[in-house]
Amino acid sequence: MKMKGAEILLHCLQKEGVDVIFGYPGGQALPIYDALYDSPIQHILVRHEQGAAHAADGYARASGKTGVCLATSGPGATNLVTGIATAYMDSVPMVVLTGQVGSSFIGTDAFQEADIIGITLPITKHSYMVERTEDVARLVKEAFHIAGTNRPGPVVLDLPRDVMDRVIDFEDNNEEVNIRGYRVMKGVNNGQIIAAAEMINRAERPVIYAGGGIIISGAAVELKEMAEKAKIPVTTTLMGMGAFPGMNYLALGMLGMHGTRYANYAISECDVLIAVGVRFDDRVTAKLEHFAPNASIIHIDIDAAEIGKNVDIDVPIVGDVKEALQALIPRLQSREELSEWHQTISRWKAEFPLRYGKSSEGRIMPQHVIEKIYELTQGEAIITTEVGQHQMWAAQYCQYKNPRTFLTSGGLGTMGYGFPAAIGAKIARPDMTVIDIAGDGSIQMNIQELGTAVQYKVPVIICILNNQYLGMVRQWQGLFYNGRYSYTDMTHQPDFVKLAEAYGAVGMRITRNEDVESALQEALQIKDRPVLMDFWVEREANVYPMVPPGQSLLNMLGGEDNE
Amino acid sequence: MNKHTLAVTVENKPGVLTRVTTLFRRRGYNIDSLTVGTTENPGISRMTIVVEGDDKVIEQVTKQLYKLVDVCKVIDITSERAVDRELVLIKVKADNNVRAEIVQIVDIFRARIVDIGRNSLIIEATGDRGKIDAIEDSFRPFGIIELVRTGKVAMVRGSK
């Protein structure tokens, strides 16, 4: 059949199961947009390409499918960069389509030419410049294969205009993907599984350190089975929220810089650490030499390069978490309560629960808003976040029941992620309530996407915990720079309620404690429009506990009494 | 710091060299030398990379290289029985007083004179790194005007 490159592209995307593309048009993407005009694939027109990348990312994280975003060449493509880096750091499967100048113009500094392959080389899993229309089908297939398998990540397809315009005789012969240097990981080493099982069965004070890899692998069920069978307490990373039910009696909450005291104590005291789908990030380990100093460490990860990267491992298991746990569970002894260890942990939990003080001026405490969100949604909502204090409180004061219900930029820490990601998540899961927990600083980074959410009637709720500061940075200045609040005061800000209304969204301002719950209830009823809630909160609340930079996990500030 | 020689088989495609060097730059690995060339298979190129680092670093380099989709195989041939060769071109000052002496040295190292100028000679030599270092040292007293080394290529002995 005679088909244009752009038509072949969309045909192949459909075959990959793509039902929505987040994008923004421009000159070099015109052939693709022309083909989209007749395509059953839905296109969401964002207001800034960064929004398209984060929305595709949110869509992917919420659904487990590969997200797709599209931009024109040059500035369109470079506007995607932060979104690509965000997805790369958090191992999110994404296919990024960029228009490119015609083949004969490449390398000439042509109008709106940017070397997007070169620019994104260190922040993509792989990338392709599609040089011939004949290659479109194969490369689309390879791109989805690479983006979604093993350790997922973003793949860029750069599409020169003439390649998209050219008509060829196209026949879809459904070639199998065959890439010499890329094989899908299968199976796990049985000897290592046996070694791990023996180590766990002998352990007196075991802890599971669970991360994003469990969610990616779809292994939450296995994780719960393992923990409950062998009675092992579980702490999750920021990326692992939802991999293990937060209210389970074995749950320790988050570990690390802003982890719970009991999780960090447990890590420091454990004799066997079972690290599952985690990458020993510095926010988690704090000072490396003091991380789990008494423990033998088992590490399960699909990326061999993560094993032994930061911490020496006693039993490395390279492979998919789900497969590894399925092999491991039958070899584990069923245990009763590990009485002494569990008692110690219960004592820590009782003595050092997460807690926060009262507002000095009768203002709303930000943590209180998050507790209310949890009370009203009971872990049945998707929570996205921006980056800052509110993000940490969202991890601490909300419990997550299910995987893919907490979407946050952990690795790159991208302010501006949460709102477009919420839009993508809501489009992927229209059945779910989706709430972006935001700061007043972060929300202003992609607030233009209110236009998108209103146009497509995407009813997400934005909860701004408005402290009129770049709060997380202010906290550091307060603690480590003698309270010199250098350029972190954001008192000058728009009237968020009016701004929401100007876009056609619902705006609400909440200034009193007693209104928090009713306002949230009201917002949860609105199903045809986004709602922006502006909570005026205590200005100088801090996130505690906190491990100061360069210290060991045991050296936590705060969280000992109600300060 | 140990030097390791990695034999890396890669797709013969545009941009592969950039992917490899970007990886080394981004992760802060030190490339001592890097050569690329074609192989008996036109679809495949072979890089010989000499990289500095302890065993832990080399393990990371290897694993990270494997993550590049265009990298097919990585072998650390440092401790293998391997043949390695480098080629050097040296332009050395050579007036009539010292020419004879230079020719003698050239003979000792089984090098070759490939160009004769009025006051200089260009010498070509191949050998392993030690030999090339020795040649360089031997000519230095005469005054080296220009010198270029290819970096090493290597191959494991036997049927492997």
Ligand SMILES: Cc1cc2nc3c(=O)[nH]c(=O)nc-3n(C[C@H](O)[C@H](O)[C@H](O)COP(=O)(O)OP(=O)(O)OC[C@H]3O[C@@H](n4cnc5c(N)ncnc54)[C@H](O)[C@@H]3O)c2cc1C
């Ligand atoms: C302001 C701020 C503060 C932060 N503070 C904290 C903190 O206090 N505590 C904290 O935990 N984090 C914190 N973070 C997040 C932190 O930076 C890291 O993003 C996070 O700790 C990484 O989580 P992870 O180890 O679960 O790995 P991820 O980044 O989720 O990586 C997943 C791992 O699983 C592996 N994997 C993927 N798929 C599979 C599979 N199928 N099978 C097996 N393995 C697989 C991958 O190879 C990778 O190693 C903070 C971030 C910000 C922005």
Ligand SMILES: Cc1ncc(C[n+]2csc(CCOP(=O)(O)OP(=O)(O)O)c2C)c(N)n1
């Ligand atoms: C794009 C980007 N720029 C800068 C930073 C550094 N940074 C981290 S947290 C933060 C403050 C966030 O303020 P806000 O969104 O108001 O949240 P709060 O901490 O007050 O809850 C800043 C500036 C970042 N993470 N991302």
